[in-house]
Amino acid sequence: MSRRRQQHAAPHRSGLPGALVPLAVVGILFLLLPLLGLLVRAPWRTLGDELFNNEGLTALRLSLECASLATILCALVGVPLAWLIARGRFRGKGLLRALVIVPLVLPPVVGGVALFTAFGRRGIVGSHLYDAFGIALPFTTSAVVVAEAFVAMPFLVIAVEGALRGVDARLDEAAATLGASRWYTFRRVTLPLVAPGLAAGAVLCWARALGEFGATITFAGNFPGTTRTMPVEVYITLQQDPTAAIALSLLLLLVSVAVLAGLRERWLTTPG
Amino acid sequence: MSRPPCGTAAAAMLVALGVLTAGCGGSSGGTPAASSSKLTGTVTVLAASSLTESFTALGKTFETQHPGTKVQFSFAASSELATQITGGAPADVFASASPATMQQVSDDGDTTGTPRVFVRNTLEIAVPSGNPAGVTGLKDFANKELTIALCAPEVPCGVAATAVFKLAGITPHPDTLESDVKATLTKVTLGEVDAALVYKTDVKAAGGKVQGLDFPEAAKAVNDYPIVVLKNAPNPTTAAAFVALVESPQGQKVLSDAGFQLP
Numbered sequence: 001m002s003r004r005r006q007q008h009a010a011p012h013r014s015g016l017p018g019a020l021v022p023l024a025v026v027g028i029l030f031l032l033l034p035l036l037g038l039l040v041r042a043p044w045r046t047l048g049d050e051l052f053n054n055e056g057l058t059a060l061r062l063s064l065e066c067a068s069l070a071t072i073l074c075a076l077v078g079v080p081l082a083w084l085i086a087r088g089r090f091r092g093k094g095l096l097r098a099l100v101i102v103p104l105v106l107p108p109v110v111g112g113v114a115l116f117t118a119f120g121r122r123g124i125v126g127s128h129l130y131d132a133f134g135i136a137l138p139f140t141t142s143a144v145v146v147a148e149a150f151v152a153m154p155f156l157v158i159a160v161e162g163a164l165r166g167v168d169a170r171l172d173e174a175a176a177t178l179g180a181s182r183w184y185t186f187r188r189v190t191l192p193l194v195a196p197g198l199a200a201g202a203v204l205c206w207a208r209a210l211g212e213f214g215a216t217i218t219f220a221g222n223f224p225g226t227t228r229t230m231p232v233e234v235y236i237t238l239q240q241d242p243t244a245a246i247a248l249s250l251l252l253l254l255v256s257v258a259v260l261a262g263l264r265e266r267w268l269t270t271p272g
Numbered sequence: 273m274s275r276p277p278c279g280t281a282a283a284a285m286l287v288a289l290g291v292l293t294a295g296c297g298g299s300s301g302g303t304p305a306a307s308s309s310k311l312t313g314t315v316t317v318l319a320a321s322s323l324t325e326s327f328t329a330l331g332k333t334f335e336t337q338h339p340g341t342k343v344q345f346s347f348a349a350s351s352e353l354a355t356q357i358t359g360g361a362p363a364d365v366f367a368s369a370s371p372a373t374m375q376q377v378s379d380d381g382d383t384t385g386t387p388r389v390f391v392r393n394t395l396e397i398a399v400p401s402g403n404p405a406g407v408t409g410l411k412d413f414a415n416k417e418l419t420i421a422l423c424a425p426e427v428p429c430g431v432a433a434t435a436v437f438k439l440a441g442i443t444p445h446p447d448t449l450e451s452d453v454k455a456t457l458t459k460v461t462l463g464e465v466d467a468a469l470v471y472k473t474d475v476k477a478a479g480g481k482v483q484g485l486d487f488p489e490a491a492k493a494v495n496d497y498p499i500v501v502l503k504n505a506p507n508p509t510t511a512a513a514f515v516a517l518v519e520s521p522q523g524q525k526v527l528s529d530a531g532f533q534l535p
Contacts, residue, residue, distance in 0.1 A: 121419075122463045136419060138464050139447040221448025221459070222424060228449075236451065239351040240426045242359075 035253065042250050043243045050247035058225050059233035060251065066141065066229060067209035070148035074156045074205050079198065082160035083186070087169070097161075104154035111151055112218025119146065119219075143220035144227050148209035155208050156201040163197020164190070200263065207259045211252070314342045315510045316362065318353040320369035320428065320497065321454040322393060325477045326530040327367070327518075333526075334517050341510055349427035349452035350374075357382050357502065364511035367499040367518070369393070369453075370428035374498040384508070387498035390519055391532035394494050395432055396472040397485040398460045405466035410436070410487045412467060413444040421459040421468040424449040428495060429456070433469045435493040457482065471495075473531035496535070 043050055050056070085097050103111055119126040119137045129135045137143050167190065175185040191198075213231040220227040222236065230252050238245035319327050324347045331343035346353070350368040357366060358380040366383075367390070368374040374387045399407050405418055413420055422444065423430035430449065437444050447465065450456040457474045459465045461481045475484035499518060501511045517523045524534055 116462060116464065120462065120464050136464075139419060139421075217451065221421070222450065223446065223448050226447075236424055236426055236449075239349065239355055239451075242355060 038246060038249055038253060041243075041246050043247055046243075047247055047250075050244045051251055055224060055233065056244075056248055056251070059228050059230045059248075062141070062144075062225065062228065063210055063230040066144045066148055067206050067212075069145045070152060070209040071156075071202055071206040073145065073149045074153040074209075075198070075202055078153050078156040078201075078205075079160055079191075082157045082164060083190070085157070086161045086164035100157055101154050103151055104158075108151055108212065108214030108216075109218050112147060112215040115143075115147060115150060115215065115219040119143075138219055139221040139223065139227060141220075141226050144216055144229060147215040147219045148212045151212050151215050152205040152208040156198075156205040159197050159201025159204060160194055163194035163201075166197075167193045203259060203263055207256065210255065310340070311338045311510045311513050312340045313507045313510055314344055315364045315507050315514050316344045316346070317365040317367065317511075317514065318346050318348075318357065318361070318363045319365075319367040320350045320353070321347045321452045322369055322429070322471045322473055323347065323367055323497070324454065326473070326527050326532070329526055330514075330517060330523055333522070334514055337517075338510075338513070343514060347454070349423075349429075351376075351427045352452070360504075362504065362506055363502055364505040364507050365499065365514055366502055367497060368428070369495055369497055370431060371496050371498055372431070373428055374500065377500075377502075382503050383500045384503050384505075385500065387500035388519070389496045389535045390499050390524075391497045391527050392494050392535055393471045393473055393497065393532055394490045395429070395436055395469050396475050396490065397487060398457060398468045398470045398475050398478070398482045399466065399485065400460055400463045401481055401483055403483055404463075407467045407485065409485065410440050410442055410489060413437070413446075413469070414442050416445045418445075418466040419464070420444065420446045421448050421450055421456050421465040422446040423453055423456050423469070424451055427452055429453040429469075429471060432493050432495050436469070436487075436489050439492050440487075440489045471531075476531040494533070497532075 081100065085093060085100065106114075115123075116138065117123050119129075121127065121130045121136045121138065126137060129137070137146065171189055171193070172185050175189045176182070180188070211231055212229070213235065216227070216229060217232050217235070222228050222232050228236070230248065234245050234248045234252070237248060317327065317331070324345075327345060327347075331345060334343050335341055346356075346363070348356075350370060350373040353361075353366065354368070354373045354376045357363060357377050366374070366377060368377075368387075371387075371389075374383075377383055378387065397407065397410065399405070405412075407418070412418060413422075422433050425431060425434050429452070433444075448459065450459065453470050453474055456468050457470045457478060460468045460470070461478055472484065472490075475482055499515055501508060501515060505511045518527075528534055
């Protein structure tokens with residue numbers, strides 16, 4: 001059967017109840033109208049000036065750098081963590097998995113407050129760092145990376161864990177029986193097999209980090225060049241110049257759509 | 273607002289559908305209620321965050337004086353509130369921490385009558401209790417070694433701070449520019465910064481957790497706080513009564529006890 005015919009035949013076979021269609025249309029409009037609003041109200045004529053002033057560019061560069069660093073940090077510890085959850089055999093694994101996902105459902109502002117209590121100058125870890133080395137994390141670019149990594153890591157962990165579960169563990173065993181060390185097996189067998197999952201997780205993680213606002217403005221504050229990322233810039237700009245805020249939002253929308261386009265192979269093709 | 277949040281969300285969905293434009297709460301819009309002497313309903317007050325404590329107290333007084341009424345507050349940076357009002361936020365009263373922000377709302381045609389100044393406020397240096405960094409005055413804000421929080425120049429307390437530093441001829445080195453004065457104060461309360469510039473009333477409201485240091489230039493950068501009933505107020509009669517309470521001797525006493533200067 002050709003692809004075309006399959007698509008035509010599908011609605012008949014699935015027998016979608018007609019009543020669902022109007023509600024689905026509401027869903028579509030609800031998701032798309034705000035985006036349309038941005039496009040309609042965007043200051044197209046002065047867009048260049050609004051976007052490429054120094055502050056906007058500084059914020060964009062900072063956002064891209066911090067999101068990338070946060071993603072690297074997440075991959076570095078997130079992949080081993082995902083491996084532990086997927087393959088490890090120990091008590092309380094289910095609890096560990098649930099705890100790791102908490103930042104995903106936690107309101108980001110709460111995440112910011114929590115980061116203060118841990119890594120602030122008077123935090124349970126931060127106070128020792130401050131007293132011993134004079135290191136204060138809040139209000140630095142590192143704090144932005146930490147806040148973003150805290151919020152975005154669960155996305156990567158879940159994606160990699162799912163990929164690991166999908167991989168036949170017997171392949172690892174086969175490698176081991178052939179004399180490969182555990183580390184060699186992880187590097188040359190397991191990791192390549194989960195690479196697509198890791199890539200998808202990393203992109204999701206990066207996108208989440210790029211959009212991070214609540215934890216960042218709470219824990220890292222807001223200063224141009226050091227901690228003012230794009231979402232914070234949009235929020236602050238909106239108070240004085242809504243048009244400029246729309247222009248900046250448009251830029252972030254563009255980046256998001258680009259990310260989605262990069263992932264189209266994975267999500268935009270309907271499973272058939 | 274009397275509508276539950278779900279109502280607002282549902283309203284957004286219905287607007288998307290284009291079937292209904294009104295929310296499900298059914299709060300009457302245009303027609304002012306037949307002027308009965310008895311005040312009823314909810315009055316929504318958008319106020320500068322520095323007014324949090326005193327207005328909350330006044331709201332309680334108002335509800336006691338007029339049983340059946342409810343005063344709903346939203347405290348934030350005045351500039352943020354102004355953006356909300358010009359964006360069509362349904363509110364009855366706006367109390368701003370600066371005439372410039374009020375002007376933004378008046379220029380948009382959202383006010384009734386002329387806004388009136390009801391209090392004034394000055395800045396003060398706030399340090400964590402015990403003053404661990406040994407801050408003595410405004411000049412310490414130029415010290416790069418110290419961790420400093422200021423209000424963002426987009427919000428009224430940031431505008432006042434900029435004016436003060438200009439007057440004193442000091443270039444500050446802040447580490448963070450917070451989105452409203454309470455956020456700035458919180459960083460001091462948490463002990464995460466060595467010093468911040470906030471309003472005198474905020475230092476007072478923070479109690480023992482924060483110490484205040486006066487400085488001479490503060491007297492030259494005083495913020496006027498105007499108040500007004502909004503044009504699209506759902507409950508204009510009760511709104512006017514709340515403004516009257518704020519301007520009454522009783523209201524003014526609450527405000528001056530909180531550290532505000534009377535106009």
